[in-house]
Amino acid sequence: MSYIIVAFTALALVNAATAAPASDCDVSESLIASDSDLARVAQAINERHRLNITVVGSASSALAGPDGARFAYPARLEEALRQRLPGNEIKVTAHIQLKLTTADMVPALPGILAEDKPTLVIWQAGTVDALRGVEPEDFRGSLESGVDLITAADADAILMDMQYSPRTESMLGVAPYADAMRWVAQQRGVVLFDRLAIMRSWADAGIFDLYATTKDYAMARHVHECIGWALASQIINAARLDAAKMQTTR
Amino acid sequence: MADYSGDWHPMIRTLGLDTLLRRPPTAAQPAAKAAAPAVVASGRDLRLDLFRGLALWLIFLDHIPENVLNWFTIRNYGFSDATEIFIFISGYTAAFVYGRTMRERGFVLSSARILRRAWQLYVAHIFLFTIFLAEIAYVASTFDNPLYAEEMKVLDFLKQPDITIFQALLLKFKPVNMDVLPLYIILLLLFPPTLYVMLRRPNFALAGSAAVYALTWKFDWNLPAYPNGVWFFNPFAWQLLFVFGAWCALGGAHRLGGLLRSRTVLAIAIVYLLFALVITLSWYYEPIARFVPNWIGEWLYPIDKTNLDVLRFAHFLALAVVTIRFVPRDWPGLTSPFLQPAIRCGQHSLEIFCLGVFLAFAGQFVIAESSGGPLLQTGISVLGILIMIATANLISWYKAIEGRTPSTRVKPADADLAGGEA
Secondary structure, three states, X not given: OXXXXXXXXXXXXXXXXXXXXXXXXXXXXXXXXXXXXXXXXHHHHHHHOEEEEEEEEOHHHOOOOOOHHHHOHHHHHHHHHHHHOOOOEEEEEEEEOOOOOHHHHHHHHHHHHHHHOOOEEEEEOOHHHHHHOOOHHHHXXXXXXXXXHHHHOOOEEEEEOOOOOHHHOOOXXXXXXXXXXXXXXXXXXXXXXXXXXXXXXXHHOOOOOOOOOOOOHHHHHHXXXXXXXXXXXXHHHHOOOOHHHHOOOO | OOOOOOOOOHHHHHOOHHHHHOOOOOOHHHHHHHHHHHHHHHOOOHHHHXXXXXXXXXXXXXXXXXXXXXXXXXXXXXXXXXXXHHHHHHHHHHHHHHHHHHHHHOHHHHHHHHHHHHHHHHHHHHHHHHHHHHHHHHHHHHOOOHHHOOHHHHHHHHHXXXXXXXXXXXXXXXXXXXXXXXXXXXXXXXXXXXXXXXXHOHHHHHHHHHHHHHHHHHHOOOOEOOOOOEOOOOHHHHHHHHHHHHHHHHHHHHHOHHHHHOHHHHHHHHHHHHHXXXXXXXXXXXXXXXXXXXXXXXXXXXXOOOOOOHHHHHHHHHHHHHHHHHOOOOOHHHHOOOOHHHHHHHHOHHHHHHHHHHHHHHHHXXXXXXXXXXXXXHHHHHHHHHHHHHHHHHHHHHHHHOOOOOOOOOOOOOOOOOOOOO
């Protein structure tokens, strides 16, 4: 009996998640604008109608709990892109490297790149480095070598910075790492997905109460849903894909 | 022993303090006592109090993350921030106060006073750490949002309270925003020998400090932190600012007088400040960033706060040059009632600094509990500063009733003279 209830609840949540109105997750254009483009993504969609995306990240790229992977932003991104770029084959593979600093992630990159052959790599970094107190300078160096590896493998890159976490802000100083990521993105001409600023804008607008002391997964899932959606928007913008033409009504 | 009469800061000379500061041929006590009332009547350079007070306010505002009022603090408009001002003025006043003691009463007694001050700072730091621990423990026990499973690992240190507390006592474990006091403690611990040399060979002492700074950059010296990493404010680098402050207090500012009055220097300082302004703004505003060529950014970045980047130091110097020019010592504004609150706060810097750290914790806590927006942040920031002012006035009142206010004091100066406490 309880299984049925769980299954039923899960189903309800999936429905709730996929049916979540996009307006909830709206992000101001300026937050997802980018000077860099995603030329390889554009080419993959326009010419081959398929897009392989690899997400490399730490625990904040995943969700614990029952069926966490399905609700975490990599899966939500896949879903959002399938909806918004119909007629294209979209695949998102997530490689969650728990507790690894950026320096430790870099050696794993060549293997991941060879295995997935992605057109786009979304590299979420910084949180573990902030937790471990890695020197921001060293962090920047690791990021640069990682971005170079990704570019050398003929893939576009999006760097994703930390979550906005107001409760731990006084203990976990993420600002120097966020600055380093912004800097590397600018210097290497890759796209930055400024999760920190985007989540903050949701908190400021009252869309999410990120101070909430909930133990419930619903909010975490909703946030990931929105991150996936915002990422999709940024990819579509930066690759200059005419989503309006392809997008079905949602 | 050399005669230093030529070296004193003009402020000291105008007051006739230079004769006082020279090692007295006979008994120091009567001379000091006789001179003290006259000295204290106009002995404070209120600018030191004012700017230290303002720095304390800015440090408080900067310590409340995501505070809308952060946009009013100087770190957004240049390379350096309030920490530089605070450390420089602290070095200045420390040299001014303890330099006098060292001349009058000798090395041992002045060192004892400096170390007592360091001990007070240590106790204050541990007190703040206790409050911090209480706040963190509360967050750890109530906040369990699965969205932040990773970020909450920052609280893992609570699983080993024995090690954490011990490391905090060793000054190795320093939570975010609690790193200024440990820096100050180390600077004071190293101050007696520095001051000893400074009183005899000021330029030699400053050169030594600069050499340590340079070697720190070359060999990456720093003190270890717990659980990993190094001190956020590298004492081997930041000592330069403290020692430079001391050097200025002991005649350096006077020797620099010509330079400080030069129009060229002023022009360079203003140009540099404007340059820093544009660069700093370009980090926040994309439209400005387009006008900054990549190579400039490449060359500047990163501006290292931990090791007191040369650009930060230079920015502080430029700020100082401009400030000294436009806010002379006898600037009428210094007596205006509007600036008295800041001056008062600067005069009781240790108490107000600690209070500021505590208020920042408390403010953050209130903002978190009420999921507050910009209005609440502003309210809390203003309230915090008002509490700091009220407390500074209360301390002044206590000192007055205890007969320790400058206007009534007859005993030799302690740390309250000329720019408040050291």
